Structures are given as C-alpha cells and as structure tokens.
Amino acid sequence: MTTTEVPTAGGSPEPVPTSAAGNPIGFGRMLRKEDARFLRGQGHYVDDVNLPGMLHGAVLRSSYAHARINAIDTSAAEAHPRVKAVITGKTLESLNLAWMPTLSGDVQSVLATDKVRFQGQEVAFVVADDEYAARDALELIEVDYEPLPAVVDARRALDPDAALVRDEVEGRTDNKIYDWEAGDAAACDEVFAKADVVVTEDMLYPRVHPAPMETCGAVAHMDKVTGKLTIWTTTQAPHAHRTLYAIVAGLPEHKIQVISPDIGGGFGNKVGIYPGYVCAIVGSIVTGAPVKWVEDRSENLMSTSFARDYHMKGSIAATRDGRILGLQVDVLADHGAFNGVAQPTKFPAGFFHIFTGSYDYPAAHCKVTAVYTNKAPGGVAYACSFRITEAVYLVERMVDCLAFELKMDPAELRMKNLLRPEQFPYTTPTGWEYDSGNYPRALEESMRIAGYEELRAEQAARRADPAGKPLMGIGISFFTEGVGAGPRKHMDILGLGMADGCELRLHPTGKAQLRLSVQTQGQGHETTFAQIVSHVLGIPPEDIEVLHGDTDNTPFGLGTYGSRSTPVSGAAAAVAAQRVRDKARVIAATALECSPDDLEWEHGRWRVKGDPEQGKTIQEIAFAAHGSLELPEGVEGHLDASVVYDPPNLTYPFGAYICVVDVDPDTGEVKVRRFVAVDDCGPRINPMVVEGQVHGGLADGLGMALMEVIAFDEDGNNLGGSFMDYLLPTSMECPSWELGQTVTPSPHHPIGTKGVGESATVGSPAAVVNAVLDALQIRAADMPFTPAAVWRALQGRPLRTDLAIE
C-alpha cells in the first residue's frame, strides 16, 4: 500500500520551525517517536512480561454453543505434576466472582456454573508451571455437558419456541434484552405518507471481529505482603479497568496498579474486562505467585468482543426529483449471550441514532430491539465509534437504494441533500449537534481526485458493450462521524464520566513530561501528543516525553476508544500547555522586570512588546521557575499544570469516499481498482500519522465489505475461529489509496482538531458495497462480497452471509 500524494483543498497548515533533530516544532510530518523501539523489535508487550516464579494459566472453553453443565471433574488435571491450581465456576462462586458486571448493566459469567451459552465460553482455568503443562491439563478436565438447542439466528431469537439463553434470570421468558427508540415516529409517518417515493430495504451488517495482531492477555501479581495487586494487561482503558477491578473483586483501589504496556492493536477489542483477566488475578491470589494468561488466536476470535451484528430494515422517503424527506429504520441487534456492549450508559444502541447522516431532512426515527443468542458477547468494537459504523452504512446504502429507484446519479443525489456550510452548528432530527462542516466541498474534492465524470463515462462505454467484462462499479460514501465522548454529564461508562486528565511538567532544563490518561494501541500518542505540547509551547517534540498506560503514574481518565484521544485528551494536553504558557508569562515578566501585559508570545518565547531582543525562552523560564528568582505573591515555583478536560460536545469529522471496482461476473471476483478518500478531521497534528490511520481503516472497510464475517452453523459452531476462516485483507487486495483532505476546524476544541482514528473504518464499507452493487446493477445484497456472494447475488439468490453456507 502506498499513498498517492494529491493536492489538497482547504488550505495547507502554516510552516513551522524545525528542531535540531529535524522535527517540526508543532504540527507537521515527523517520524513516530515510538517506532525507534518497534522497528528494532524492542517493543514491550504483555507477553514480554516475565516475573520470577511466574506461573501460566490456560482456559478450558466450551465446545458447545448451549449446554447444561451437569458436572466438572478436575481431579485428573489437579493430579498433573506441573499443575498448581484448577479453578472452576464453583471456586469463583465461593469468592462471589462467578459472575461479573458487564459494561451495559448486565452480568456475564466468568467461569460457567450452570450452563455454557456460547462456543468458546470459559469453563475452567488451569494454573501450571508452564504454558505447555497448562494446555495439557485442560485435556484432563472432564465436563459432563447436556447439549441444549442453540439460538443462532437472531431473526428467530424471539420466536415463542426459541430456547431461553438466560434462564438463570428469575422470571425471564424470552430472549429480548431491550427495545429502544429515538427520533419522531409520528413525524416520519406524516412525511412518508406524503412522499412521492419510498424505498424500503433489508440489510445486514454482519458480525465481524477487530482481530488485533496481539491477542488479549494479562500478568497478575498479588503481593501478599503489601496487599498490592499489579496487573499488566492488554487494555485500552487502564484507569477504568482499575476501578472495575476494585468494584468487581472488592479490592481497595489504591492497592491496584494496572499497567498497559505496548499494545499491539485494540480497535475496541481491548476495552472490556475478560474472564481470563479475572482468572489470572484469582490464580495469583490462590497460588501466591504471578500468573500469566495470554489467549491464542482462536480464543481471541471466538470469545472476545465482536462487532456489529445489526439486522436493519431501512425506509427512505423522497420527492420524485430527489429531495430526501425522511429516514426510518428498524434494527434487530444480536448481542450474544450476555449484554456486554461497551458504550456510554445512556446509549443502549451506542450512537446509532446519528443514522440521519450528512443530509438535510426533517424526519427520522429508529427502533432497536436487542436479543440474546448463543454467541460470544460484545458488540461495540472494531473502530466503530459506538455504532456509527452501522449508522453510516445504513444511510449510505439507503441513499444508494433511492438513487437506484430514481435512476439518479448517486453523487448528484448526495450533493442535492448534503447539509450546507451555513447550517452549522446543526442539530439533527435525533438531537446531535454537528459542530462544523463543509460537506459539498469534501464531496467535490473527492470527485475531482477520482475524475468522477470520466469514470462514469468509462462505465457507460463499457455497459454499451454487451460482452463488456469485467463489470465496472463506482461507489460513493459520505460520512459524518461523532467522536470524543463525553461530555461527562451525558456520557459515562458504569457511572464514570467520560472526561480525561492530563499532567504536564517542565523540568528545570526545559524538557517536559506529559502524563496521559489515554492509552495508545498503535495510534502514535507518544508522537502526536508531544507535537500538541510543542505546538503550544514551542518546545521541540523530542524534548517531550509522553507517559501513559500505568495507573500509578498517570491521571485518571476513560481511555482510548471511539476516536476520543485527540478530541478529549488532546484538548487536555493543549489546555495544560496553555496554562503552562500563561504561568511562564508571569515568571518571564518577573525575570524581565516588566508587566506580563508588556509581553507577547512568539513561538517558544515571551518577548517584550516593541523590544523583541528582550525576552525569555520557555527553557529559560523553566529554569527560572525552579531557581532562586523571587516570584510574585500567589505564584508557586516550578512549571507544571494539571487538567481535567470535559468536552463540551463531540467533534464531528467527516469525509467523502469513492471506490471503483471491477467485478468478474463469471467468477464473482471483485477487484478494488481505486479508492479515493477525502477526510476532514480539522487541522492535522501529524499528517503522516493521520494518513496511516486512514490507510488502516480503509483496509478494514474493504475487508468487511469483501471477506470478513463470523458466521455460525445451526448448532452454534463458530465458523470464523481462525485466520484461515476469518479473512483479513492483505496488501494484495488493497489498491494504492488516494487520499485527500479538506480542513474544517472544530469550533469548540482548543486547537480545532477532531478525531480521525475510526473515520475510514466507519466510512469505507458502504463505498465498497455501493461500488460492487453498482457494478452488478443490483439494488441490494449483503456483504461480505466473497466470490460466492457476488455470484449468488447476480443469480438473484443472495446468500445469508451470517449463516453456514449450505
């Protein structure tokens, strides 16, 4: 994958001075500071943690999707000479830990006691001298299962004769988790009754998996002398985990240290707490030794947080000339065996009700029904921005369905309905306040880069030839993201408000340390956050050390997911740097024996107005702040700041994507010929890092559109449990991405930036799917478009992509 450099619209950033190391003092391209260790193989991941006397854990998992447990015999495993402990649900019941709270107000089993509810569910935990013995001992555990009928197809989960997944809950008679709605149903009915055209379509956003390179794991060490629990673990939210361990296990929070070292990809997979983490802690408590547990690839794919699994029926209403009037959608959400969705408490369907998208129309309504099935729990992961992925897919598919019915160019239809720049800030029919945007400019820019008119002309010429193969398709997707949760008064997870702390400390020599509450999983925080401070204070980024991922040494905050690092923690870092700069002004004025009002800021230095030779650099001021200079009353020494940033609103990045595919109708093979992605995330702190994020997200989107899916057979067997079965795209499937940008700052963010980490994952699947369907000249069929799915769609007999192929 390479990037084709294309000219950009919306202005280039101001050039900034360069440091001695050749880095921009502020925003701009620079190599990632963390790559110095990653490229040398010197990263330090959870599995690299090795402590003296450390033991190894392994999880026995259910081979059944749904079965009653009659008995578990662990005696043979316990007799294994290298086994130290075997823990079952019964052991955990005695500690009141057999069940733990989920992030959505439900409970989930840590180790199964009564039943297993999905294939791969945790049943027992073995602690042994080494990982080989632990695995061998798993085979010595005998579980007496009584198989039960499995609830596999979400569309039948509410049938009267469906098996009951959660029969342990008193009085429960069906598999419904909740009904939830947003928007105005009556307004929709009115608009739909009067509309010239109404198009209704079913679509499935199938179950997919974030599949990070590094699987999940933990090393737990309970020090019996100090009573301190230290846990090195794969988490995107170390502080939230610490609080949850305190609540779940009843351990004192000040005696818990969560360390999240280098993390090999998260994508939402590492937000929640998994049974394996809890078992490692219990294993350490039981044995008195540190216990390491790292899951394997199949365990990761089969048991940890999946994504999507939304069965949607959308209806769009419009005038004959293509003005959209309203959109409504019914969703059947498959949440698996436990409602373990990780999202803000007041939003049971996440931010799905942002589904009105980027368009101007008055009426919208959605209804979401969530059900239990015999599948793994989870549901908000894979760079989805709390289900905006599903929302964007829905609206962008529905707009294409409308264009299909109206026989109208989908670009023209979008341009006709996009929100206009003067409408911002814009409150959507379902209550979101979009902060800023210039949507038509972004769509125009993508069409310019793609050469849209020429592409349509080529397509028309090819279609004129009846033998013309391959079939050419052009797909567009326009997305509006909403990222940077809180505000805390609206958004919390298990009662923890979604604000983030940040501490900036300048040392006497002017070097700085920045302590973050968020946690990088590969996004490049150690570089971009240094650049944020550099931008405000004029300190070279190489002089700023970014510390994160250790709850004993960083301030509290909710962590990195939902593209919230830059909108929330980035703002905290900018405000902290601004406070340091303000304090530096007072100290500089004292040193220069003038009034602070007489000083003006030039990058990295306070200088006297009208006498620019007189001034103090930020480094000189840092030394003075720690020195013998007598400071004015009320000004403490040292140069640091501590901030808790509560965002006033989400930031709303957006973008316009165009995908061109060639489809072989005889084999069903899809080749993505081109992909143009114009993203607007406000000013770019490090354009290289942004482009890297976009590249990754585009590959994700292409993968979901063409190959990624976790399907289940009728017995509930997981058909995506390895990388031979769960296909991730490779460079062979990815075109050379063509990126562009427009720049619309957020008016409420201190440095105008918006999140971007998930934009491409959110925006790109619909573009690929729209392109494939445009090639086939079919209104609808479900992804992933494997060769079989494409061919069957052409036959008029589309596959049910979430079930076993028969």
Added chain:
Amino acid sequence: MQVPAPFDYRRAHSLDEAVALLERHGPDARLLAGGHSLLPMMKLRLARPETLVDINDLTELDYVRLDGDEIAIGALTRHATVLASALLAEHYPIFAEAEAVIADPLVRNRGTVGGSLCQADPAEDLSGVFAALRGRAVVHSSAENRSVALREFHRGPYETAVGDGEILVELRVPVRPGAGSAYEKVERRAGDWAVAAAGAFVQLRDGVVADVGIGLSAVGADHFTCPEAEDALRGQEPTAARIAEAAAICRDRCEPTADQRGPVDFKRHLAEVLVTRALTRASRRAGGAEA
C-alpha cells in the same frame, strides 16, 4: 498460545535414516518437511503425532531436473523453487501459475512439493496440477522404490498411497513437446485455499487435440481430475464449443461440498468456468498464439 500435545522429535540425516526412524516409531510418527500444514494442525491439536521425523536435512531430495524424457522434482523441493524454475517454465507454465497463488511467499519459501501432496488436502493446488499432467510419484521404503500414478496417489481427503515406513521422494512428469498448459484459481483472498481451481495441458497435432489433461482442486473431483472430459476433447479441434462441452462434463461430474467458501452450485459453476479458461489458454499456448 496454541501449543501442540507432547511429541518426540528426531532429525534424519539421510534417507535411510529417515526410513529407519519411521519404521522404529511406527504409524504414529510423521515426517516433518516444510511444516506449514502439519505444525498448525498440531498446534490446534487436530494432529497428534507421537514422533516427528524432520527430513529438512535431506537436501538430496531438493531438485528440479530433466531426467531423460521426464522432469523430476524432488519431494523436498520448496514451492518457491518450483515457482522460479526455468525448466518448468519452459515446459509447463501451469506450475508457476499454480505456485503464484499458493499461500504466500513465507509459506512458499518453506513448504515443499512432497509435503503438499502428502497432506492431501482436497483443495491442494499441486494435486490438481500433477493430476492434470498425469505425473507419477516415487515412493521409497527400505524394501523398494515404487512408482504410483498421481491419479492413484490420493485415497481420499488427507489419505494417500504412502504407507507406513514409506517416504514420497520424487514426482515425475513426462515432457510433452509443444504442449500448452495453464492454471486457474478462484480464492476469497490471496493465500486462501481455492474455492475452486482447474489446470490443464493440451497437446495439438495438425490442429487437433492429441492429448489433454485436466486437473481440478477443491471441487470433489475423483482423483483431482475428470477423464470423461479429457476423452470428449481428445481428437477434436479445441474450439470454444468443444471446450465448453468438456467443461460442462467437469461441472457435472465433480462432487463439491458446501462450506464458507461457497455453495455447491457455485463451485460446480466455477469448475466449468475455470476448466474453460484453463483449456482455452492451454490450447492457445499449444497453438503458439500465447506466450
């Protein structure tokens, strides 16, 4: 981490030693060549050999050479060597076309021809190639070297003619002057097993098909081939209609099973499409129209 069940490991330094080790450790011993099929299966504990006999030191089994009127390929020859072989490219482009779509470079650097054939996965590309070319396998034991036709080599999914105490040591393919060959595969993603694949060679005499071989992978074709389709084409001009007829026979005779790569109707359809394409290109090459 996925770890295999306990096993013993022996490294053979000669063919005789390898056979002796197999004889000593009995039917629960398995040969380790490239390891790219066996080791993943062991880590998943789907395969549980008690002893691994590592034959990677037997470099005398790593060659591609002309031997009289046959091309001989050592069983320990890596996929990458086959892919790059000028000798095979000269006589049978079907090899490079198949190898280019087998797994990925890392696997091709390590995986071996013999290992692929002995793994006997129903979707193995090289099984289809050798079946198309009517190659022969040389199987060695302490008692004898015996030659088995590739079309009798596979006894079912993951089962071959190689018995206890035996080692596949060589594959042999007859040189067919002027023959054209080609390979076609549809996969869900680069490196995936085939949804369906077809290979063919065609030899022409006076514009008529003098000899033809068809190989089919992943579609449940008996012994990875379809002799009835070959018979239908032999002695005919390789016209589009004749090729279509042969391809339709393949479609009807194969017995694919449905899995997540596709339903039965699609795989049958692909068998027809890919046989058509492979025969068409092989015929053109035989005719000299395509390089």
